[in-house]
Each structure stands twice: as C-alpha cells, then as structure tokens.
Amino acid sequence: MDSFLTFIGRFHPLMVHLPIGFILLALLLEFSRNKFKEAEKVLRFIMLWVIISGLFSIATGYFQYLQEGYLWETIQAHFYLGLITLLLSIGFYVFLKGGTILNQLPRLFFSLGLLLSIVITGHLGGNITHGEDHLTEPLKELSSTVLGIEKEENEFSLNEKNYREKPIYSGIIAPILSKKCVSCHNTKRTKGGLQMHTYAAFQKGGKNGPIVNYDNPELSELFVRIHLPLEQKKHMPPKSKKQLTKAEIKLMSYWIEVGAPEQQTLGQIGIERNLIEPFLFKEEERFYPELELDAPDPETIKILESKGIIVSPVKRESNLLTLSTLNAPKFSVQQLQNLEGIKEQLVSIDLSYSSVNDSVFIALTKFPNLVQIKLNHTEITGYGIGSLSKLKNLKKLYMVENALKGSELSSIQKFPSIEQVFVFQSNRNLIEEVELTPRLQSIIEFGDFILPKLPTDDVVY
Amino acid sequence: MDNLKRLLAENKEFEARLNSRRHFLKDCTLGLGGIALGSLLNSCSFDQKKAYDYSASRALNPMAPLAPPLSPKVKSVIYLHMVGAPSQLELFDYKPELAKLHNKPCPASLIEGKEFAFIEGVPNMLGPQATFKKAGDSGNWVSNHLPHFKNVVDEVSFLKAVHTDQFNHGPAQLLMFTGSARFGRPSLGSWITYGLGSENNNLPGFVVLTSGGTPDAGKSLWGNGFLPSIYQGVHCRSKGDPVLYLKDPKGISRDLKRKVIQSINEINYKEFQKFKDPEVLTRISQYEMAYRMQVSVPEVMNIDDEPEYIKEMYGVKPGKESFANNCLLARKMVEKGVRFVQLYDWGWDSHGASESEALSKGFLNKCRDMDRPVAALLLDLKQRGLLEDTLVVWGGEFGRTPMWENRAGIQNSLIGRDHQGEAFTMWMAGGGVKKGYVHGATDEIGFRGVSGRVSVHDIQATILHLLGFDHEQFTFDFQGRPFRLTDVEGRVIHEILS
Numbered sequence: 001m002d003s004f005l006t007f008i009g010r011f012h013p014l015m016v017h018l019p020i021g022f023i024l025l026a027l028l029l030e031f032s033r034n035k036f037k038e039a040e041k042v043l044r045f046i047m048l049w050v051i052i053s054g055l056f057s058i059a060t061g062y063f064q065y066l067q068e069g070y071l072w073e074t075i076q077a078h079f080y081l082g083l084i085t086l087l088l089s090i091g092f093y094v095f096l097k098g099g100t101i102l103n104q105l106p107r108l109f110f111s112l113g114l115l116l117s118i119v120i121t122g123h124l125g126g127n128i129t130h131g132e133d134h135l136t137e138p139l140k141e142l143s144s145t146v147l148g149i150e151k152e153e154n155e156f157s158l159n160e161k162n163y164r165e166k167p168i169y170s171g172i173i174a175p176i177l178s179k180k181c182v183s184c185h186n187t188k189r190t191k192g193g194l195q196m197h198t199y200a201a202f203q204k205g206g207k208n209g210p211i212v213n214y215d216n217p218e219l220s221e222l223f224v225r226i227h228l229p230l231e232q233k234k235h236m237p238p239k240s241k242k243q244l245t246k247a248e249i250k251l252m253s254y255w256i257e258v259g260a261p262e263q264q265t266l267g268q269i270g271i272e273r274n275l276i277e278p279f280l281f282k283e284e285e286r287f288y289p290e291l292e293l294d295a296p297d298p299e300t301i302k303i304l305e306s307k308g309i310i311v312s313p314v315k316r317e318s319n320l321l322t323l324s325t326l327n328a329p330k331f332s333v334q335q336l337q338n339l340e341g342i343k344e345q346l347v348s349i350d351l352s353y354s355s356v357n358d359s360v361f362i363a364l365t366k367f368p369n370l371v372q373i374k375l376n377h378t379e380i381t382g383y384g385i386g387s388l389s390k391l392k393n394l395k396k397l398y399m400v401e402n403a404l405k406g407s408e409l410s411s412i413q414k415f416p417s418i419e420q421v422f423v424f425q426s427n428r429n430l431i432e433e434v435e436l437t438p439r440l441q442s443i444i445e446f447g448d449f450i451l452p453k454l455p456t457d458d459v460v461y
Numbered sequence: 462m463d464n465l466k467r468l469l470a471e472n473k474e475f476e477a478r479l480n481s482r483r484h485f486l487k488d489c490t491l492g493l494g495g496i497a498l499g500s501l502l503n504s505c506s507f508d509q510k511k512a513y514d515y516s517a518s519r520a521l522n523p524m525a526p527l528a529p530p531l532s533p534k535v536k537s538v539i540y541l542h543m544v545g546a547p548s549q550l551e552l553f554d555y556k557p558e559l560a561k562l563h564n565k566p567c568p569a570s571l572i573e574g575k576e577f578a579f580i581e582g583v584p585n586m587l588g589p590q591a592t593f594k595k596a597g598d599s600g601n602w603v604s605n606h607l608p609h610f611k612n613v614v615d616e617v618s619f620l621k622a623v624h625t626d627q628f629n630h631g632p633a634q635l636l637m638f639t640g641s642a643r644f645g646r647p648s649l650g651s652w653i654t655y656g657l658g659s660e661n662n663n664l665p666g667f668v669v670l671t672s673g674g675t676p677d678a679g680k681s682l683w684g685n686g687f688l689p690s691i692y693q694g695v696h697c698r699s700k701g702d703p704v705l706y707l708k709d710p711k712g713i714s715r716d717l718k719r720k721v722i723q724s725i726n727e728i729n730y731k732e733f734q735k736f737k738d739p740e741v742l743t744r745i746s747q748y749e750m751a752y753r754m755q756v757s758v759p760e761v762m763n764i765d766d767e768p769e770y771i772k773e774m775y776g777v778k779p780g781k782e783s784f785a786n787n788c789l790l791a792r793k794m795v796e797k798g799v800r801f802v803q804l805y806d807w808g809w810d811s812h813g814a815s816e817s818e819a820l821s822k823g824f825l826n827k828c829r830d831m832d833r834p835v836a837a838l839l840l841d842l843k844q845r846g847l848l849e850d851t852l853v854v855w856g857g858e859f860g861r862t863p864m865w866e867n868r869a870g871i872q873n874s875l876i877g878r879d880h881q882g883e884a885f886t887m888w889m890a891g892g893g894v895k896k897g898y899v900h901g902a903t904d905e906i907g908f909r910g911v912s913g914r915v916s917v918h919d920i921q922a923t924i925l926h927l928l929g930f931d932h933e934q935f936t937f938d939f940q941g942r943p944f945r946l947t948d949v950e951g952r953v954i955h956e957i958l959s
Contacts, residue, residue, distance in 0.1 A: 277955050287532075298513035305518060310660060312515060313528045315929055326798050327662040376796075376845070398846045422846030426768045447844025451609050451774050451836055461825040 002067065009064030013129060016061070016122070018053035022046055023089070023118050030111050040096065047093040054086040070128070074188040078124040085117040131183070159281045164267030169199055171266060172279055173255055176248050177202070180237055199262045217257045226252060247278035288347050288371050289393055293319045300341025314347065320369075322348040329353055336363045343367055352376035352398070358383040365390045374398040382408030389414045397421045400447075406433025413439045420445060519658070523691045523742055524666050524750075526658040529929025534893025534958075535852040536660075537795045538653065538924060539802045539842075541788075541835065542637070544676045545630065545810030546857035547827070548590075548878055549886035550907050551820060554621055555593040555602040558905035559863050563588030567864050571908060578628050578880040579812065579868045586906070587865035590820045590876060599897025606828040609836035615897040616839050616848070617855075617890040618957035622901030622910025625859050625882040625917050630677035630810070633858035633882065636917050638682045638803075640946045647686030647937070648694065649921060650801035652946045655692045655937070656930060660798035663757035665695035665750065668799055670787040673807030683803060687939040691743040694803060697790075700782040703762040707755055715755075722748050761797055764789050774837040776830075788834035792841050795851050806831060809857060812866050813877015820876045839890060852891040852927050854920075860885020863906040884910040887920065893927045893958055900956045915954050922951035923958075 026046045033039035061082065065075050092110040095102045126134065158166055166172070177196050183189070185196040194206030205211045211221040218224075225236040226249055237243060244252070254275055255261075261269070266276060296319060301311045308327040314320045321342055325331040331354040339346065346367045351360065352374050361384040364373060371393050381403045388394060394415055400422050412421055423430055424447030431446040518525040550556060564585050572583070591604035596611035601619060603611050627633035632642035639646035647655070650667040659666025669683045676682055683694025697703045709718055726745045733741040764777055764786060776785045784806045791802040808827055810818055817823035835855065842848040861878035884903045890896075901913030922932040925946065932951050936943035945951075 273956070274952070296513065301513045301515075308662065310526055312526055315532050316528050316530045318528070324660060324798075326660050396846075396849070400845045420846075420849075422844070424844040424846075426771060445844065445846065449774075449840040449844055450770070451612065451833060451840070453773075454608050456608060456829065457776070457833065459829065461822050461829075 005063045006067040009060055009062075009067050012057065012060040012064045013125075015053065015057045016125060019050050019057055019085070019089075020118055020122055022050040022053060023085075023114055026050060027111055027115055044093065044096045047089060047096060050089045051086070051093060054082075054089055058082055058086060069184075069189060069191040069193065071188055071190060075128060078121060078128060081117055081121040081124060085114065085121055088113050088117060128188075157281070158266075158276070158279055163276060163280060165265055167263050167265050168255060168269060168271070169262040172251065172276070174199075176244070176252065180242055180244055180248070184237075184241075212256060212260045214259055217259070220256050223253060223256045245278075247275075251275055251279070287395070288314055288320050289369065291320065291344075291369060293345050295319055296321055296345040297341030300339065303338065311342070319345055320347045321345045322350070324350040324352075325354040326350065326352065330355055332356060333359045333363050336360070336366070339367070344369060346370060347393075348372040350374040351378065354378060356380065361385050361387050364388065368392070370394055372396045372398075375402065376400040378402050381405050385409070386411035386414070389416065392416050395419045400424045401426060404430065406430045409434050409444065410437075410440065412443060413437060418443055422447070424448065521742070522746055523689060523739070524654065524659045524746060526660050527656065529657060530934065531926075531929045531931060533929030534850075534927045535891055536850040536928075537798075537800055537802070538650075538852045538854065538928070539791045539795060539804070539838070540649070541804045541853065541855045542634075542676070542806070543809045543827075543831065543855070543857045544634070544673070544805050544807040546633075546859045546861060546880060546885070547809040548811055548820060548824065548861040549621075549884075550589050550861060550863060550878070551591045551606060551824065552604050552828070553602060553619060553886045553888075554884075554903055554907045555604075556589055556863070556903075556905060556907045559586065559907065560588035562586040562863075562906065564865070572864075576628070577862070579866055580862065580864060580879045581867065582870040584862075584864040584867040584879075585872060586863055587876065587878060597897060599899075601897065601899055606825060607832045609832045613836045613839040613890075616843070617888040618895045618898040618900065620887045620889070620900055620913075620915055620920070620954070620957065621884075622903055622912065622914045623856070623860075623885050623887050623917070623920065624910055624914055625885075628859060628880045628882045630858060630880075632678070633880075634676055634678040634682055637856075637858050637920075638678075639684075639686065640918060640921060640948050644681050645686055646944070647688040647692065647946070648681075648683050649924065649946065650683055650694050650803055651685045651688050651692040652925070652935070653801050653928060655688050656935060657800060657928065659800045661757075663750075663753040664761060664794065664797060664799050665754070666800040667692065667694040667803070668794055668801070669694040669696045669803045669805070670790060671696070671805045671807065672782055672784040672787055676805045676807065682805070687944070688937060689739045689743050691746060694801075697758070697762060698782070700780065703758050704751075704754060707751060707758065709755070719752065722752050761793050762790060764793070771841065774833075774841070776833045776837070784830055785834040785837075788838040789841075792838060792845075792847065795842070795847055796845065811861065811877050812868070812879065813873035813875040814866075814868060816875065818875070818877060820878065822875070842891070848891050850892045852889060852894065852924065854887070854889050854924065856887030856920075857885065860907075863908050881908070883908060884914075889923070889957065895957050895959045898957055900954065913956065915952075916950065918947040918951035919954050922947050923954045926953040927958075 026043055029036070029039055029043055029046065033043065036042070061079065064070070065072075065079070088110060091102055092114065094100055095105070095107070095110055123135075158171060163171070181196045184191045185194045187195060187197065192206040192208075194211065195201035195204070203210065203212070205221075208221070213220040225234055226244055228235040230239055230243070254271070258269055304311050304323070309331065310324040310326065312322050314322055323339070323342075323346060331351065333356050343366060347369050348371060349364070349367070353376070355378075356375065357379050358381055360375065360380065364370065365387050368391065370391050372395065373388075376398050377400070379402060380399065382399070382405050385408050388397070389411065395417050396419060397412070398421075401424070404423055404425065409421075409423065412418060421444045423444055429446075429448055431448065434440065434444075516527060519527070550559065564587070567584050567586055569583070572580070589604075591606055593602045593604050594611075595601065596603040597615040599615050601614050603614055625633055625636060627636050627642050635644065636642045638648045650669075654666040667683065680696070683696065685691075685693035695704065698705070702708060709715060726748055729741050729745050732738075733745070764772065765779065767789065772779075772789070775789045777783065777789055778786060784804070787804050787806075791804060794802050806827075808817065808823065811820045811824040812818045813820060815823075839848065839853065842851055842853070859880055859882045862881045864879065866873050866877050866879040884907060901915060902911055903909060904911050925932040925935060932945060932947045932953070936945050938944075
C-alpha cells in the first residue's frame, strides 16, 4: 500500500499543471468574455475541470507529503494556498451558476484571487522540489559576473599548512555531506527520517536508528550504503543524484572507522597523507593566463595547417592556442601576418628551426597574450629584442643555438612578466659578452654546464 | 534478337511499374521525414559558430598532434630503463643498519612464506657494497658509484618505495611498460602517441633505443597491443643503419621510389575508403613516414656534428652501440619534437653468478657507463630549456634483495643480490616534478617500503598526469570494454609534483 501511495504521490508534479493551465485558460476567457457569445457556458465547463483536477492535485500532493519525508513546516504554506485555490475555484463555479449569496461578491474577487493564489502556490511548489534559490540562482550568477564578484572556488579551506589543525568534521566531512547528502536530509526534507545538516542531527540517525555503529564501524548503515554498488536500491547517494567520489568514499570510510569524531583535528587523528591529498587546496600557479576569449577563426587554422604549421589548443576545449613551425622550416617573418585570425588566442609560439630573422621581435608584439616564445636554432642576433617588453604576459623566452649577441640581452630585465630566458650556445660562451646585473643573472640560463673528468671514468673493473 | 529486345522492354516496363506513385508514398515518406527532421535539428543550432575540429587531421594522419584533455606539464618523455633491475642498495637507498648484519644469516621472519627467483633456504645478509654521501643542496644520498650524478641530484624526485608484484624480468618489464604482466597490452609510449600524436612529421613519435642487448620481454615492451599499429615504437639502431631497410636499393633512384610509394598509397587509400580499416591508414602513413625518414633519421641519428665537448660530456663512443650515444640521441630527438624516447640499457641483473653479474665487477662497469651520460643528459636538457617540458624517468623493473643470493642453497661465489619486487628506487625529473625531493622510505634493511609506497600503476598514472591525461578517463575500447594503461589501479603521486 505504501509503495502504491508513493507511486500515486509522484504524480503530483505532473497533475498540478492541469489546474494551473485550466485556471489560466479560464482567466484568459474571463477577461475577454465579451468577444464570445457562449463565453459563460465554456467558462463554467472549464471551472468544473479546474475543480476536478484541483482535487486530484491536492490528493496526490498530500500522499507525496506523507511518503517522501517532507516536513510539515516546509509544505504547509504551499498546502494551504492550494486549498485556497481550490475553494476559490469552487466559489467561482458557483458564482457562474448564479443565484447564490456568492453573487453579491464582485466578479473580480474571484478572477484576481485565482490569479494571485495560483501564481504563489505554483512558486512555492517549485521551491520545494527544486530548492529555495532555484529561481534566483541564475540571477546571483549574473550579478556576480556583472559586478565582478568572484565565486568561492574551494569549499574545503584545507591546504598544505593548516590541515593538521582543522577538526575532521567541520574541516572536511561536513563540506562533503553538505555537497552530496544534505539536500535530501535536512529539516525541510528528511528522507528516511535522517537529517545530516548538523553533527547532532547526524548522530541521531534515521527512522531505523543511528547510522554509525561504534562497535562495528564497518557495519554502520552509512558505511554500508556508500559502498553498495550503484545499481542497488539502498546505495547512497541515490543513482540519480551526484555521487561521492572515490576519494570521498575512502575518507568517509576512514572517518567512520575511527569512530566518526567531531572535534578531533586531522593532525590528532594522524590521518594518512594520501587520504587527505585530493582535498588539499593547492595554489596552482597557472602558466597561461585565464582569458575569456572567443573561439579562434577556423579558416585561419585551416590555412595554417595546410601549410604544415601545427596549431593546437593548450588543452582540449581551450581557446588558448600554441603554434609550432617545426614542420615548416621555410616559415618567415612575413608569414606571421597570416596569423591575424588567432592574434588574441595565441599564447605560445615555437619558431625554432624556421627562417625568421631579427624582424621577428617587432612582428611578435602583435600577439598581446604571448606567454612563451621559442626561437631556437634560428638566425636571430637579438637586435630589436627590446620591443618584446610590450608583451605583458611573456614569461619564458627560448633563444638557444643561434647568432645571439650578448650585448642585446640587457633589455630583457625590463620585460614585465619575464621569468626565464634560455640562451645556451654550444659554440661559444655567451655569458662573457653580457654585462650581468643580479636581475639578469636570475632570469637568464646560460647553460655551459660541464662534467669534470674523474679518474674513475676510465677504470675498467 | 527480337526475343531479347522484347525481354529487355518487358523488364523496363516492370521496373517502371514499381516506381509508381504508391511506391513513392509508401517507401519514401520515411526518407522525406528524415530529411525534414535533419534540417529541423540542424536549425536548432543555427547561431552557433562552428568550432574548429582539431582532430579532423587524424583521419588522414593518425600521428597528427592532439591537445591533451587537461593542462599538460610536459610535452615529451625520456624513459631510461635499466634492464635487469639495478640494485637500489648500492645506488640510492642507503642502509647503514644492513652493514651491521653483513654475512649473518637472514632472520627466518623475513623469508618465511616468501618466494624468490633464486634464493633457497636461509641466505646470508649482504651489507651495502658502496659508500654513501649526502649530495647537492637537497642532501639526498648518492653512492660512490655515481660520482657524476651528484651534480644533478637536486634536479630529481626520488621514489624510494616503489613496489611491483612480479619478480621475473619479462613479466615485470611488461607490467612496467604495458600495465599488465601478460602479453597483449599497448605500451606506455603507444598510449602516449595514440593520445597526443607527434609533432615532427619526419620522425617517428615513439623511438626505442637499446644498448647492451634486447630486454627480456622483447619487442612487446614497445608494441602497440590493440591500438592501431602506427603507434608502436620504432626501434632505431645506434650502430650502422639506424632503421633497417630504409636505404634505397641499388639502382633505384629516390624519385622512382617516390612514385612507387605514391601509387601504392593511392591504391591503399581506395582500399581504405571501401573498408574503413584503420590499419590501411597506418600502412599509408608508414610508407610516407619511411620515405621522409630516409633523410631525417640519419640526420638526427648522426652525433658527429655535435661539438666535441658535448660528446665528451656524455662520454659517447662514436660508431658503437652505447648507452651514452643513446642519451645524446634522446636529447636530439626530444629537441626535434619526438614525443616518447625509450632507452633500454641491458646488463643490470647483478646476481653474483658470474663476473658480469657481480656487484663487485660487472655492476661497477654498468654504473660507470650509466653515470656520466645520465648526468650529462639532465644538464644538457636543462641548459637548452628542454627539461622544462620533458619528463625524464629512471628505473628498473624491480629491485634487489638485502640478502646475498644463494642459488640452489649455496651462497654465490661472487657478490650479488636476488630479485626483489617489494621495494626499489626510481626517480623522475623535469617539468612539473619537484626538485631535490624524496618520497617514500624503506625499512632499516631496504626489504620493504614503510611509507610512501607507490606501485607501478602509480608511476604510469603520474606520467600520464604530467602529459595532461586523467589515467582513469584515458581508455581504448577493445573486445567490448574500455581498456586503460593502469587497468583498475593507479594513483597519481601528487607528493612529487611541484
């Protein structure tokens, strides 16, 4: 019987749309009834069906409330408003038939009343199924992009340094629970009688008692359910919901095994590093800037590829591009003009082994987002390299094995973002030609490494 | 004749009758509906700008470069494999406690229920056959057998507690390079070239260089398994012709060869259009690659043009097959955009059963021949900026026991150790890897890993991670299920990532 009622109850979200549609239709007709001869009769007919479908909606809704673990507080407003809508509909139907006391009320009382009550009831219903911020969520996102408010990126505030001091529950378990469990187990929606939004509520357990078994942790309801295969009915979170990741399952299991403590810190428990690793926030320095760019011009790429030039995004689905002329040794500076269509997107360019000369430096300033430039094995001498200081994002510059003159290198220290420059030349010691400043010394890698000969090198054992 | 004409006319009429109005209504409505639906569906996305399909070029060239799904840290890999399993206890894993136990019988608790390749009964313990010193700014231990390596110790991340479940060379090598101890899986380099392609049109994307001999598991170590065969490794010889059968035969000019290959490829392409078998494409691109390689491979394989001091740094032996030559070649290839360079150096199986296998003799010669080239390779990559986007991996297929091997129950006459899968040392260096770092530790005698244990699959997962792959998502469908390099295991070793 229970499952039958559940089944009936689940028709509620479908059923409610009938009276909503009927009422709106009736109101449309009501407000332009002068245009139609038989409007009154049709209106009566529609209102009769509003009442019938309304009764079904309320019944299914009530079953759903009984079966699916909603709290009375959550649904009460929706429920009462639904009833009011039904009563108003009945009232309007009787009014239309005429000859009762109701006819002393103004006609607008019913039509406007119905409009108001159906909108509010519907909205409240939507909030219950989709969550209270369902409607406003996209607005928030909109406002945050417009106003430039950054979204919080990391819900776990754990990092390399602080994780040992964080309590295990609030530091890491609670964020997992609230992400993956609390949406069905809270004060508003309490599936299986279980609430997980606070530690106290969690300890209480559900309708079948506590979900953590302190004597036999591996038999804990929570432990068992997150480990059941996805297909199993009792698997949690339910198949249709967002699943726990492997790392989350491992960590939750560990937490249950050590007795599901609240206050103890991760350090006190002596948690293994690899359990916590996936949750640590790493301040990853991004090599390439995060740019919101349009997709590059496909025609440009097609033409470049037909000439043997490799154009490839930095990773799949990215609009930031890398370009290499490895297979096009005749590539010259003039051909850089063909790159107009990917001017913004180009973040890394490798012109090694190509036929470019010193005019390449000025030509490269046309690509404002370049982070990395490789000019190895070319004819450049470095004349005009100073113009690269216009590239605000340039971090790495490779100029190995070419005709580079050490005297040209001093302007490198003015490059705004430069991190490393490779200038190794196997046929000469470039370092002797450069007036080194501490800044230059920290940026430029001259190489010229040697491995001194050792007496053991020739010993035959 | 009249009869024939009549028959033909009748046949025509019969066919015409079939193409009636009824036929149109009955049979074509589905097709019309389909056309209508097609244009309808298309119109749903009319304002979307068509993004460029980078993978389109793969249809004609299976080696066309592809971007990885995640941000990569490196573009190329040089994998230095010491075939036979070098002794971690004489190179990196310093165990002073073991010295105190030298030549004393091994406690029964250590060998109870254990299986060894050769050890039988109760062997004696064998103290470290090397002296150790802390090296570099990182102060990590390096033995006296690797004097040159001390110069680059600050570049590498050690993994001191790698473990494998195989204790014989062949299966352990297969596990290391294909993710399975049995034949049939694609090798690491094949997976990588399948996923990323290769940048240089004129060179193979996956090159294998061997010195000392062929590894025990044979060419399966660079086989393509169930991936299209274009992705198998190309074994280049460092002596004589780099790739066999690449030279033009006598009396055949290069032009004529070009024409022959063109004609063959045209026929093959028709075959491909008919049957869509990717192996035909493989064959086409291999013919073309071979033609281009005739010029480019001898060029890249020629180390004579390198400056004398670079050759000295590596300790190359011109005209001979040597690990040093291969290290220099590896750098040259990575510089030219080769994706995966695999080096196998044979002869590290130091059992103590013969002079070449003795820790006191053959092993020392191997160390001498490996030490300088490896240090030179790291320094050379570093000075050219290549270490920024290359990953260098060093290791063997397993490690060696802290016990003196006693083959058939009798202690070997020369000093040597048996195979050990429980704990051994590997290291990685290059882009995205911490510098001068140690992860993992073994017990007092180097018999088992006690912390930071990592498996062979963990190493593979980490290599794929650095190249921009999630090893759990990177699959190939074969025999009805998706396959992974790391099978159902593997964890990225985040501890050594910078």
